[in-house]
Amino acid sequence: MTIHTDTRPTLNIIRLANGQGLDLPTYESKGAAGMDLRAAVDADAPTILQPGKRALVPTGFVFEIPEGFEGQVRPRSGLAFKHGLTCLNTPGTIDSDYRGEVKVLLINLGEEPFEITRGMRIAQMVIAPAIQAHICEISEASATARGAGGFGSTGV
Ligand SMILES: O=c1ccn([C@H]2C[C@H](O)[C@@H](COP(=O)(O)OP(=O)(O)OP(=O)(O)O)O2)c(=O)[nH]1
Ligand SMILES: [Mg+2]
Secondary structure (H helix, E strand, O other): OOOOOOOOOOOEEEEOHHHOOOOOOEOOOOOOOEEEEEOOOOOOOOEEEOOOOEEEEEEEEEEEOOOOEEEEEEOOHHHHHHHOEEEOOOOEEEOOOOOOEEEEEEEEOOOOOEEEOOOOEEEEEEEEEOOOOOOOOOOOOOOOOOOOOOOOOOOO
């Protein structure tokens, strides 16, 4: 017998005035890691992103990320592949104590202007565990086989 229990954390979200009528963020498949975020730009005034330019695109929602987790805002590969559209600060970090509107910092690395219309799925957000470390200054780092070797020190 299989006992199914829903162990997913709850994500409370608050719809803002500019989010009225927008679909909620959605997991587009059963196993999708990220929920797609939609552009809450004005329906009558799409954002035109010129090549090389960036824009902070509103999503229309406040997300109450559960304590012990973060939201990671990441690009959608289809938009990146087809149009060169990506998130400049990827992954964007949404703190669990942030109570402002989640926004997506998009940049057009393609050759053509890109039109961002209302409701367009512009990015995705992954909910991931995030722990805070106890930060403790000490005088000397402990010895390891790697030591200070990095940046290719183990070869190719
Ligand atoms: O893509 C992003 C990245 C951040 N944020 C919001 C949520 C996050 O909790 C807050 C702060 O982000 P971050 O710590 O990356 O920016 P900062 O430059 O360090 O700003 P702050 O001094 O406010 O922490 O901004 C977004 O809406 N979208
Ligand atoms: Mg910060």
